[in-house]
Amino acid sequence: MEKALQRIKEGVLGENWELNWTVLxxxxxxxxxxxxxLSTAPFASPKRVVVLREALDFWKxxxxxxxxxxxxxxxxxxxHSLLIxxxxxxxxxxxxxxxxxxETLQRSGVAVVSFTGKREALENWVKKRLAKEGLPVxxxxxxxxxxxxxxxxxxxxxxLEKFVLWGKKGEDVQKIPSLWDVPLMVYKGDxxxxxxxxxxxxxxxxxxxxxxxxxxxxxxxxxxxxxxEGRESREEAIRRVSRHPNERKALEVGLRRLTxxxxxxxxxxxxxxxxxxxxxxLPPAKVLExxxxxxxxx
Numbered sequence: 310m311e312k313a314l315q316r317i318k319e320g321v322l323g324e325n326w327e328l329n330w331t332v333l334x335x336x337x338x339x340x341x342x343x344x345x346x347l348s349t350a351p352f353a354s355p356k357r358v359v360v361l362r363e364a365l366d367f368w369k370x371x372x373x374x375x376x377x378x379x380x381x382x383x384x385x386x387x388x389h390s391l392l393i394x395x396x397x398x399x400x401x402x403x404x405x406x407x408x409x410x411x412e413t414l415q416r417s418g419v420a421v422v423s424f425t426g427k428r429e430a431l432e433n434w435v436k437k438r439l440a441k442e443g444l445p446v447x448x449x450x451x452x453x454x455x456x457x458x459x460x461x462x463x464x465x466x467x468x469l470e471k472f473v474l475w476g477k478k479g480e481d482v483q484k485i486p487s488l489w490d491v492p493l494m495v496y497k498g499d500x501x502x503x504x505x506x507x508x509x510x511x512x513x514x515x516x517x518x519x520x521x522x523x524x525x526x527x528x529x530x531x532x533x534x535x536x537x538e539g540r541e542s543r544e545e546a547i548r549r550v551s552r553h554p555n556e557r558k559a560l561e562v563g564l565r566r567l568t569x570x571x572x573x574x575x576x577x578x579x580x581x582x583x584x585x586x587x588x589x590x591l592p593p594a595k596v597l598e599x600x601x602x603x604x605x606x607x
Contacts, residue, residue, distance in 0.1 A: 314360065314393075321356055321391065327592050328352045335363030335396075340371045340382060347386035357390050364394035368410045384417035431455060435469060442473045488512050492525040492556055495604055496563030503601050506594065515593040519586060522600065523579045525563075530576060532560060533569040578603045 318326040331346040343361065351357040361367060371379040386392055394414065435454055439446045454468050486494065486501060488509060494502040502509075509518050528550040535546040543564075547557045567575075582600040586593055 317358060317391075317393070322354050322358060325353045326358075327594070329354050329357035330360075331358070332360045332362065333367075335361055335365065335367035335370075338367055340375060340378060343367070343382050344386075347382065347390045347392060349390075351389055355389065358393065359386075359390055360393045360395065362395045364396040365410065372410070380413055384413065428455060431465065435465070438469060438473070444473065488518065488521060489555075491518065491521045493559035493562060495522055495525045496529065496559050496566060498566060498605050500605060503598065503605060506598055506601065510594065510597070515597060516586070519582065519597060519600075522597075522604070523576075523583070526572060526575050526579060528556075529560060529563045529567065530569070530572045532564065533572055536564075537569060575604060 318330060322329050329351045333342060333346065338361065343359070346359045349357065368379065383392070383394070432451055432455060435451050436446050439450070450472070454465060454472065486505060491502070491509065493499070512518075531550050532546045535541050535549075536543060541549065547560050551557050551560065578600055582596050585591060585596045589596065
């Protein structure tokens with residue numbers, strides 16, 4: 310599914326896709342949010358795309374409250390907007406309300422409606438994907454992926470992409486990098502830092518991730534300056550800037566990889582990124598992507 314969405318980004322929206330791409334989660338989205346997203350005029354593109362995940366959850370919530378408004382939002386939106394509905398499960402096998410949704414969509418010709426199978430079908434899909442990627446097809450891995458995604462296709466695809474990216478075995482699958490791992494990833498120049506940017510931002514927002522990256526480099530620079538001045542031993546300098554054993558070990562990695570001059574250079578890039586985040590024209594994700602790319606290049 311994510312590959313199909315990526316093709317839509319590239320084929321329909323082109324290089325300005327981020328400015329014209331909205332994703333709403335059916336469980337959390339309001340009818341007003343959907344209407345606003347669909348009515349917003351595209352920027353530097355003839356089209357904008359709105360993706361509504363878990364569409365049935367949205368339907369169940371809002372069709373009961375405001376039936377006509379919900380049907381109108383899903384079927385009579387502005388012509389410049391392409392609406393894509395994604396849902397897990399076969400609507401035909403469910404109740405009357407779900408069948409009404411399917412019939413409503415079929416009558417109106419909504420651009421894309423993607424219905425995926427139940428657990429058995431998803432299990433087969435995961436196994437085929439693992440085999441295609443050359444990874445061992447282990448039942449415990451398949452079960453874990455299905456359980457952690459809670460039956461939601463969007464989550465399943467993201468978790469599977471992570472697993473494929475890292476090529477890990479079943480016993481390692483839960484050791485997924487989080488915000489706690491970012492300092493070490495910065496110090497190591499870990500390429501996953503760039504590929505996991507969206508997931509890391511999603512945990513607590515882009516500003517939180519930016520602060521972790523910038524503070525990691527500040528602490529590294531402080532240790533390097535202390536060592537250059539000869540005021541403390543290596544161990545003392547590291548202990549002074551961090552109380553956490555894991556971060557102290559991570560700082561050791563940074564000291565081996567980054568020279569003081571390179572750290573200062575990266576801190577200059579951090580300052581530029583901060584200014585851009587506050588007042589620049591680029592989306593936050595693009596600013597952080599550029600900063601992380603600079604960190605990985607040194």
